[in-house]
Amino acid sequence: MTAPYEPTHTPREEHLARKAAEPDVDPCDIALEAMPGYVIGDMAAADQAWIDSHAEQCNYCKNELQWFERIDDLLEHLGDASAGADIPTAPRLRVHKKVARYGSMPSPLGDLLIAVSDDGICEISFGRSGTDKFLALLDRRGFEAVADQQAIESASAQLREYFSGRRHVFDLQVDLTGVTPFTKAVLTATSEVPFGRLLTYRDIARSIGKPNATRAVGNALGRNPVPVIVPCHRVVRSDNSLGGYTGGLDIKERLLSIEGATLPVV
Amino acid sequence: MTDSATLMSFDTLVDMHQREIYRYALHLTRNQADADDLYQDTFLKAYKAFDRLDASANYRAWLYRIATNTFLSAKRKANRERPLDVAADGELAAVQEDQPASLDARDLLVEVERFIQTLPEKQRVALVLRKYQEFDYRQIGEVLKCSDEAARANVYEALRKLRACFGDRV
Numbered sequence: 001m002t003a004p005y006e007p008t009h010t011p012r013e014e015h016l017a018r019k020a021a022e023p024d025v026d027p028c029d030i031a032l033e034a035m036p037g038y039v040i041g042d043m044a045a046a047d048q049a050w051i052d053s054h055a056e057q058c059n060y061c062k063n064e065l066q067w068f069e070r071i072d073d074l075l076e077h078l079g080d081a082s083a084g085a086d087i088p089t090a091p092r093l094r095v096h097k098k099v100a101r102y103g104s105m106p107s108p109l110g111d112l113l114i115a116v117s118d119d120g121i122c123e124i125s126f127g128r129s130g131t132d133k134f135l136a137l138l139d140r141r142g143f144e145a146v147a148d149q150q151a152i153e154s155a156s157a158q159l160r161e162y163f164s165g166r167r168h169v170f171d172l173q174v175d176l177t178g179v180t181p182f183t184k185a186v187l188t189a190t191s192e193v194p195f196g197r198l199l200t201y202r203d204i205a206r207s208i209g210k211p212n213a214t215r216a217v218g219n220a221l222g223r224n225p226v227p228v229i230v231p232c233h234r235v236v237r238s239d240n241s242l243g244g245y246t247g248g249l250d251i252k253e254r255l256l257s258i259e260g261a262t263l264p265v266v
Numbered sequence: 267m268t269d270s271a272t273l274m275s276f277d278t279l280v281d282m283h284q285r286e287i288y289r290y291a292l293h294l295t296r297n298q299a300d301a302d303d304l305y306q307d308t309f310l311k312a313y314k315a316f317d318r319l320d321a322s323a324n325y326r327a328w329l330y331r332i333a334t335n336t337f338l339s340a341k342r343k344a345n346r347e348r349p350l351d352v353a354a355d356g357e358l359a360a361v362q363e364d365q366p367a368s369l370d371a372r373d374l375l376v377e378v379e380r381f382i383q384t385l386p387e388k389q390r391v392a393l394v395l396r397k398y399q400e401f402d403y404r405q406i407g408e409v410l411k412c413s414d415e416a417a418r419a420n421v422y423e424a425l426r427k428l429r430a431c432f433g434d435r436v
Contacts, residue, residue, distance in 0.1 A: 036422035036426055040397065042418070068425065068429055071378075071425065072425075074374065074432075075378070077375055078293075079293075181398075
């Protein structure tokens with residue numbers, strides 16, 4: 001991946017567990033006070049762990065934490081909406097949009113539309129959702145789309161190998177321009193799930209340090225611009241149902257059967 | 267002007283940062299026309315001052331400071347021109363208690379967007395820089411000319427207000 005997610009600063013440890021253990025303190029006050037930092041990603045692991053364990057025992061705080069996660073999720077959506085807005089051109093300001101070269105390839109899942117920028121593969125859509133939708137997605141992320149079948153050759157060669165079972169790991173750069181930090185974090189964590197293995201939305205939420213953000217993780221995976229390459233199909237629900245898939249659940253099933261992955265998650 | 271400053275031409279500066287500055291303008295103003303104005307004003311001011319800029323300056327932080335100050339002073343001016351009773355911000359949206367109990371996702375986004383506009387400016391700037399531009403609190407403090415802790419407090423307060431206003435309906 002070209003854009004690994006890194007926290008913007010080192011979280012400062014607040015020793016919440018110790019503070020909450022003081023006799024004249026209500027642990028709920030400590031937890032509620034810390035929630036904004038928790039959802040925005042400022043919290044040291046030990047403090048996070050304390051809030052999680054407190055929320056496990058306290059329904060009020062658990063609810064409250066989920067509301068905060070939901071607010072963060074809404075802000076995340078607002079970020080996506082403005083990611084690819086057109087930049088106005090003034091006489092003095094020349095605007096260079098980043099070029100995405102795109103083409104299509106046949107696959108067992110139907111045609112795939114693939115776009116590649118100078119920084120890596122930036123968009124994959126299942127042909128059934130249409131070229132217009134694909135081009136609109138590129139536009140929204142701020143790319144200028146240029147038809148160029150040759151440009152996708154190396155990506156499509158690797159995908160062909162994957163579909164025929166001869167490739168388990170992709171050796172491709174991914175360009176996540178225009179993707180918000182939280183979604184990037186989710187996609188980066190998801191790209192670590194190996195071929196044929198399944199994890200749950202909750203596992204991913206835990207691995208990015210936001211154990212309560214299960215729903216937000218699902219939403220972020222729904223915005224995966226490069227399905228198959230970033231294997232969001234390997235993430236399912238903790239109740240062992242498949243969960244969702246933007247391309248259609250039949251595609252998710254098909255991909256998992258190519259990889260020989262079966263529920264339940266172990 | 268030293269050699270390194272000559273190496274960084276104004277065009278290069280624009281090429282490097284125009285996308286993120288425009289996105290920043292959109293997040294601050296939440297409306298395309300105002301974002302266009304803010305973006306143009308920012309680069310126009312930057313262009314006029316570019317030759318005087320120290321070669322060792324952090325160009326990116328400098329652009330953010332120009333954009334932020336331009337935004338804040340435009341807001342102050344607008345507030346002065348508005349009658350007093352609507353100038354009070356922050357509390358405005360919280361009063362709208364007679365809303366339907368739940369909203370569909372799109373309505374909700376529109377409302378969150380509207381609510382962010384009613385936040386005090388520094389809170390809005392801090393939230394946008396932390397959430398969308400991936401700034402740390404030291405950098406936010408530099409843009410807003412306040413301490414790291416004040417920057418952090420502004421972000422948290424914005425989140426608390428959002429939660430207080432929407433928590434039971436999201």
